[in-house]
Amino acid sequence: MIxxxxxxxxxxxxxxxxxxxxxxxxxxxxxxxxxxxSAIRLLExxxxxxxxxxxxxxxxxxxERYFDAPRxxxxxxxxxxxxxxxxxxxxxxxxxxxxxxxxxIGVFLGSGMGGAATSDEGYHALYAERTGRxxxxxxxxxxxxxxxxxxxxxxxxxxxxxxxxxACSSSAVSLxxxxxxxxxxxxxxxxxxxxxxxxxxxxxxxxxALHALASIDPVDASxxxxxxARDRSGLVLAEGAALLILEEWSHAMARGAQIHxxxxxxxxxxxxxxxxxxxxxxxAAAMRAALDSAGCQPxxxxxxxxxxxxxxxxxxxxxxAIKQVFDEHAYCLxxxxxxAVHGHLLxxxxxxxxxxxxxxxxxxxxxxxxxxxxxDESCDLDYVPNHARADPSITTxxxxxxxxxxxNAVLVARVPQIPCx
Amino acid sequence: MTxxxxxxxxxxxxxxxxDPERLTPLQPLAALGLDSLGMVELLFMIEDEFAVxxxxxxxxxxxxxxxxxxxxxxxxxxxxTGARLPQPPA
Numbered sequence: 001m002i003x004x005x006x007x008x009x010x011x012x013x014x015x016x017x018x019x020x021x022x023x024x025x026x027x028x029x030x031x032x033x034x035x036x037x038s039a040i041r042l043l044e045x046x047x048x049x050x051x052x053x054x055x056x057x058x059x060x061x062x063x064e065r066y067f068d069a070p071r072x073x074x075x076x077x078x079x080x081x082x083x084x085x086x087x088x089x090x091x092x093x094x095x096x097x098x099x100x101x102x103x104x105i106g107v108f109l110g111s112g113m114g115g116a117a118t119s120d121e122g123y124h125a126l127y128a129e130r131t132g133r134x135x136x137x138x139x140x141x142x143x144x145x146x147x148x149x150x151x152x153x154x155x156x157x158x159x160x161x162x163x164x165x166x167a168c169s170s171s172a173v174s175l176x177x178x179x180x181x182x183x184x185x186x187x188x189x190x191x192x193x194x195x196x197x198x199x200x201x202x203x204x205x206x207x208x209a210l211h212a213l214a215s216i217d218p219v220d221a222s223x224x225x226x227x228x229a230r231d232r233s234g235l236v237l238a239e240g241a242a243l244l245i246l247e248e249w250s251h252a253m254a255r256g257a258q259i260h261x262x263x264x265x266x267x268x269x270x271x272x273x274x275x276x277x278x279x280x281x282x283x284a285a286a287m288r289a290a291l292d293s294a295g296c297q298p299x300x301x302x303x304x305x306x307x308x309x310x311x312x313x314x315x316x317x318x319x320x321a322i323k324q325v326f327d328e329h330a331y332c333l334x335x336x337x338x339x340a341v342h343g344h345l346l347x348x349x350x351x352x353x354x355x356x357x358x359x360x361x362x363x364x365x366x367x368x369x370x371x372x373x374x375x376d377e378s379c380d381l382d383y384v385p386n387h388a389r390a391d392p393s394i395t396t397x398x399x400x401x402x403x404x405x406x407x408n409a410v411l412v413a414r415v416p417q418i419p420c421x
Numbered sequence: 422m423t424x425x426x427x428x429x430x431x432x433x434x435x436x437x438x439x440d441p442e443r444l445t446p447l448q449p450l451a452a453l454g455l456d457s458l459g460m461v462e463l464l465f466m467i468e469d470e471f472a473v474x475x476x477x478x479x480x481x482x483x484x485x486x487x488x489x490x491x492x493x494x495x496x497x498x499x500x501x502t503g504a505r506l507p508q509p510p511a
Binding site: 068 | 437461465468
């Protein structure tokens, strides 16, 4: 259980920024998620034929729209995506740039693979092309903390600027750690979330070697990721960034900020049993810790955004863990797995999924788990299969993120009970 | 034939978006907004443009004129990549 100081403060979510395979605004991504329109496509890169299943969720993003040439050259795609999503979140929160920084603002960013594409290019230049040199900014582009550092530079943030790399739970951890610091009084505002840009040959080959990737659906490649389905075969890699503005509640109210939701709790637990095989005990412990920190009973959770990767290993274990934590209530809990349509953004997934889950609550709708024709026999809960469902009664959601390496991170959020504009 | 100076100014105008009106042979590059990282990057761009390999310990060129002198000297003596860097004018 996470130890928080006495008299904890409330944490509002006042800004959202998204660049994702589903769209480049939160509203656009949400619209496609509700409609169950998959953004998974066959890659058309020159190296794609060398992959067994060249599937991916790509972001339609042209760097020159957002950065002048000298700056763009210094930024790996992961930093470009992070910066643009951060700007979007700031704008959404109606915060002026530069921020009125008194050292009580922080940046918390999750990324599993950092500037992977720059590393890949550098190795290719050295080993394949034998150029004997790499890009002059290779270090600055590949270092894991580059996206957070660029955000801090651009916004002149002088408080804590931290990067969390816990694989697929990275941005749940970054959001949770930001939440803790606001809650316990260290900070008033944080820009938190994740960014990932892993769609380069070397990284995709590495994931392929791990036998974690989905095979191509023979009828429709866009349906290849099938969380909780009997015929699921793996995850689909994707890129993107999602940044949220977290703000101490009275700070947000005082400036008349719109409040998308409240981050209520954060639970963290580690499997410590296997690098890749998920653990029911570890996942359940993280969910229980999140409930404890949120001050919630299990039956006060109205819906779950599942980790739901579509891998054979995850989905049955996650189902069992949910049942362990929620007991009979598990059978009343609608569970959505949106990775079916946007793919697995690794370190950015948790933040994107929290945004989608919040917007779903605001709109009184449950997001569908797509491509679920027949559930696996180990997956016997309500996954909201294939069609969105209206349910305006739900106000609190749990969002699960579990990772290779065993770091399980769970967030709990709720929306204020006001109608969506 | 395009001169060394013209090829260098082309890099600065196209890659760094520097106003060509501001470019003179003796204008310090730092005054054009090239910080230390930009100076290092310029060395890589010069290698690409002129198909040369600059020594790894080379110092950034303080002015366009110093770069012209250095590159022209390299062209005149192709094997001598360790030529002493021209000093900025006093």
